[in-house]
Amino acid sequence: xxxxxxxxxxxxxxxxxxxxxxxxxxxxxxxxxxxxxxxxxxxxxxxxxxxxxxxxxxxxxxxxxxxxxxxxxxxxxxxxxxxxxxxxxxxxxxxxxxxxxxxxxxxxxxxxxxxxxxxxxxxxxxxxxxxxxxxxxxxxxxxxxxxxxxxxxxxxxxxxxxxxxxxxxxxxxxxxxxxxxxxxxxxxxxxxxxxxxxxxxxxxxxxxxxxxxxxxxxxxxxxxxxxxxxxxxxxxxxxxxxxxxxxxxxxxxxxxxxxxxxxxxxxxxxxxxxxxxxxxxxxxxxxxxxxxxxxxxxxxxxxxxxxxxxxxxxxxxxxxxxxxxxxxxxxxxxxxxxxxxxxxxxxxxxxxxxxxxxxxxxxxxxxxxxxx
Numbered sequence: 001x002x003x004x005x006x007x008x009x010x011x012x013x014x015x016x017x018x019x020x021x022x023x024x025x026x027x028x029x030x031x032x033x034x035x036x037x038x039x040x041x042x043x044x045x046x047x048x049x050x051x052x053x054x055x056x057x058x059x060x061x062x063x064x065x066x067x068x069x070x071x072x073x074x075x076x077x078x079x080x081x082x083x084x085x086x087x088x089x090x091x092x093x094x095x096x097x098x099x100x101x102x103x104x105x106x107x108x109x110x111x112x113x114x115x116x117x118x119x120x121x122x123x124x125x126x127x128x129x130x131x132x133x134x135x136x137x138x139x140x141x142x143x144x145x146x147x148x149x150x151x152x153x154x155x156x157x158x159x160x161x162x163x164x165x166x167x168x169x170x171x172x173x174x175x176x177x178x179x180x181x182x183x184x185x186x187x188x189x190x191x192x193x194x195x196x197x198x199x200x201x202x203x204x205x206x207x208x209x210x211x212x213x214x215x216x217x218x219x220x221x222x223x224x225x226x227x228x229x230x231x232x233x234x235x236x237x238x239x240x241x242x243x244x245x246x247x248x249x250x251x252x253x254x255x256x257x258x259x260x261x262x263x264x265x266x267x268x269x270x271x272x273x274x275x276x277x278x279x280x281x282x283x284x285x286x287x288x289x290x291x292x293x294x295x296x297x298x299x300x301x302x303x304x305x306x307x308x309x310x311x312x313x314x315x316x317x318x319x320x321x322x323x324x325x326x327x328x329x330x331x332x333x334x335x336x337x338x339x340x341x342x343x344x345x346x347x348x349x350x351x352x353x354x355x356x357x358x359x360x361x362x363x364x365x366x367x368x369x370x371x372x
Contacts (some may be wrong), residue, residue: 041270044078046104048259051091051112053210054084056232058291062163062257062284063107069280070273078273080105098260099155106260107162110148111192116155118193118332119339122346123148123159125255127197127325129346132164132254132289134353139256142349147342158266160281163257163288166296168249169233170313171226172217172242180316189213189225193328194251200324201317210236217241226251230299231292239308246311250321257288 048067052060060082067080083103085091094106095113110123122129122144130138138144139161152159171190177183184202188195195205206222216222218241225242226249227233239245259281266274304310329347333340 041074041077041272044269044273046078046080046265047088048080048082049085049088049094049097049103049106050082051085051094051106051108053086053091055235056210056228058231058288058295059163059165059228059257060084061291062288063259065284065287066107066162066259066277066280069283070276073276073279074273078269078276082107095155095157095260098157098262101156101262101264104262104265107257108260109255109257110159111255114192117151117338118336119151119342121193122342123151123256123258125252126329127194127251128253128322130254130350130353131357132166132256134350134357135164135254135256136161136285137353138346138349143345144349147345151338151342152260153263156263158261158263160259160261160278161256161285162259162281163285164292165228165252165255165257166289166292167254168252169226169229170246170249171224172233172238173224173244173246174217174242175223176244176309176311177246177314177317179314180320183317186224187222189216189222190251192251193325194226196328197251197321197324200328201320214238214241229292229296230303231295234299234303239303239306243307243309244311245303245308246313248313250313250318256285259284 048063050060050063054060063080063082067082070078070080085094088103089097091108092112094108095110095116097103098106110120111125113120125135129135135144139148145159145161148159171188175182180201183198186203187206188198188203189206189208190198190203191205191207195207198205206216208216208222208225210227213222213225213227214236217225217238225238227236227238229249233239259277261277269277329339329343333343
């Protein structure tokens with residue numbers, strides 16, 4: 001079934017789904033109000049600034065899914081035009097643009113903004129954090145969305161989950177990593193908290209835009225680089241110059257993308273438009289993960305056929321990285337009350353989720369993986 005056919009078939013049920021699932025509209029709980037006749041509703045035209053280029057079609061495409069669904073649910077009276085990173089504002093300034101009202105809404109990864117407050121990382125992913133399913137559980141039913149919206153409200157923004165890539169790969173390396181000491185002095189493109197952890201392990205993290213990674217690898221300015229996963233990595237051609245492909249991407253176990261809406265603009269919307277937006281965001285969140293789960297296996301097979309060598313990270317690397325990660329979280333919690341508030345609740349949720357997934361999901365999955 002094509003996505004457009006799915007959208008048409010799902011229309012009636014999706015109209016109230018977002019508000020019902022989140023129980024939130026306008027960032028506060030309120031009873032659902034029947035939508036008035038569409039003729040009485042205003043014409044609303046918004047711009048959405050994405051952090052992503054159109055070449056990342058699955059991630060960038062979440063904004064298009066949102067816009068198409070909102071338009072359909074409001075009979076064409078609420079229109080959102082999507083702009084790729086750099087067309088209105090640079091990709092890493094989407095949060096600022098929405099906060100200031102330069103655009104009405106945006107689509108980004110909140111861990112891009114840990115320089116403002118490391119707490120933003122919980123809205124996307126932290127090393128050794130939640131999987132995509134666990135992130136959704138925390139957001140929609142585990143208190144995560146309330147905690148995140150409290151943080152974002154301080155930046156004049158309402159936040160909505162807007163996609164997930166699933167666990168990412170652990171990067172492309174020119175040389176094989178056999179033990180922890182092999183990271184000493186290794187120059188790797190890995191930004192954010194993952195980069196901080198790699199630095200603690202002896203590596204030299206680099207922050208590079210997507211278009212700069214390949215030439216930097218090619219000329220030897222860096223020794224390794226992480227990006228997303230097989231489907232997106234294949235497009236950049238890393239397999240041509242770095243044959244060692246590592247897993248898992250322990251710094252991004254289930255990275256969530258988010259839609260941002262300027263609070264004044266959000267509060268001015270009719271209730272039915274708010275519910276349409278929430279429904280569309282939830283649908284984009286679901287469809288992105290489904291797309292990656294379909295595209296990544298196919299891309300990985302293509303890469304292997306081209307001679308790419310798959311490697312699991314050595315156990316001593318994973319153990320040292322996990323220890324360094326949680327030491328960093330404890331340090332940040334000691335100096336940042338906002339981080340401490342979210343971290344305390346997030347960690348309790350994570351620990352309980354891991355117990356459940358170990359009993360049911362992991363045992364079932366591991367049996368299937370080795371008994372096909």
